[in-house]
Amino acid sequence: MPFNTSLVFIVFISLFLSCSKEIVEPLTPQIIPKPLSQTIKEGHFTITNNTGLDFNEDFSVAGNFLKDFIESGSSISLKSGSSILIEKDETIQGLEGYSLDVFLGKIIIKAKTDVGAFYAVQSLRQLLPISLENNTFTGKQITVQSISITDKPQFSYRGMHLDVVRHMFSVAFIKKYIDALAMLKMNTFHWHLTDDQGWRIEIKKYPKLQEVAAFRNQTLIEHFSAEPQRFDSKKYGGFYSQEQIKEVVAYAQNRFITVIPEIEMPGHAQAAIAAYPELGCTKEALQVAETWGVFEDIFCAGSENTFTFLQDVLDEVIPLFPGKYIHIGGDEAPKTHWKACDACQQRIEDNKLKDEHELQSCFMVEC
Ligand SMILES: [Zn+2]
Known part of the structure; x- marks a missing residue:
């Protein structure tokens, strides 16, 4: 065989072998985050229409998630039966711990709690073909290493943040985001709901938050330092109704994710002040911010209006979020207006505070 022909033949055979190898063999496990310990064994388990799944009500979230994931991502329907078994094991370390064993003919998940079993299911999910994630899997069986x-x-705290102010995301997208958090075994979703460029949570007592603060008239395009600054001339915004907030919180809870809402104070408040100018030191009419950066219009720390408003807001926010924490911001609050504001200066004097920075400390505990 001439050199060139033999080379082509070798390349062809190599490609053929590597392709057929990919089809036959299950995926190499690459679980994120990396499990504490994992040992790859010989052989594989095959999920088919004959595969049974067994779990009791203590593991209903984990068990139902696995069933839904396989059945919605493929044409396979799991039966009752115990070829995939989720069972309680008090010797498993940690309430969120688990063991996952895949053998020929059996998959066994052991955990102390539904959370631990849910995380085992997320690891198992990552052992399955990625095409199950987007409904493009067409096989009749799934091979698991x-x-x-x-x-x-x-x-213990494993979280991700999402800013829905500078860019508004649909509820459908937020659910997708929460799904990704769950897959990565995160347990906290930090939801940045208010800022200078928009107010995104419905507060029934203050309708102008929905009518005014939720929308900016236009948005800066290109870099902030570009001269001249250019805008898109498009009204932009929106907000989540309290019903939508409840829907997201329940969706997250069903994946063992706590939602921490962030209601910024005293800074990053320009959208709220645009709706209710009496909340600022200058009482001047403002626009919801259309550019990025740190803005000087912050809540007036000397006015009772501010504390009444924030208390009312939190009275509506707190019942929507069953978690232990509400994030109240505290960052990037320039003191320019507080220095020139009679009411803020009076509050400093009345409370014998050293300066505007102590006034912020005082503000955060509602002095
Ligand atoms: Zn003030």
């Missing part, structure tokens, strides 16, 4: 995993989280 034999593996033995024991795992528990290193950190």
Whole structure:
């Protein structure tokens, strides 16, 4: 065989072998975050229409998630039966810990709690073909690499933040985002709901938050430092109704994710002040911010209006979020207006405070 022909033949055979290898073999496990320990074993488990799934009500979130994930991502329907078994094991370390064993003919998940089992299911999910994630899987069976995993989280707070102010996201997108958090075994969703460029949570007592603060008239395009600054001339914004907030919180809860809402104070308040100018030191009419940066119009710390407003807002926010924490911002609050404001200066004097920075400390505990 001439050199060139033999080379082509070798390349062809290599490609053929590597392609057929990919089709036959299950995926190499690459679970994120990396489990505490994992041992890849010989062989694999095959999920088919004959595969049974068994779990009791203590593991209903984990079990139902796995069933829905496989059945909505493929044409396979799981039966009752115990070829995939989720069971309680008090010897598992940590309330969020689990073990996952995939053998020939059996998958066994052990956990102390539904949370631990849910995280085992997320690891199992990552062992399955990625096409199950977007409904493009067309096979009649799913091959899973034999593996033995024991795992528990290193950190108790595992969260991600989403700013819905500078860019508004649909409820459908937020659910997708929460799904991604769950897949990565995160347990906290930090929802940045208010800022200078918009107010995104419905507060029934203050309708102008929805009518005015939720929308900016236009948005800066290109870089902030570009000269001249250019704008898109498009009204932009929106807000989440309290019903939508409840829907997102319930969706997250069903994935063991706590939602922490962020209501910014005393800074990043220009949208709220645009709706209610009496909340600012100057009482002047403002626009919802159309550019980025740190703005000098912050809540007036000397006015009772501010504290009444924020208390009313929190009275509506707190019942919507069953978690222990509400984030109240505190960052980037320039003191320019507080220095020139009689009411703010009076509050400093009345409380024997050293300066405007102590006034902010005082503000945060409602002095
Ligand atoms: Zn003031």
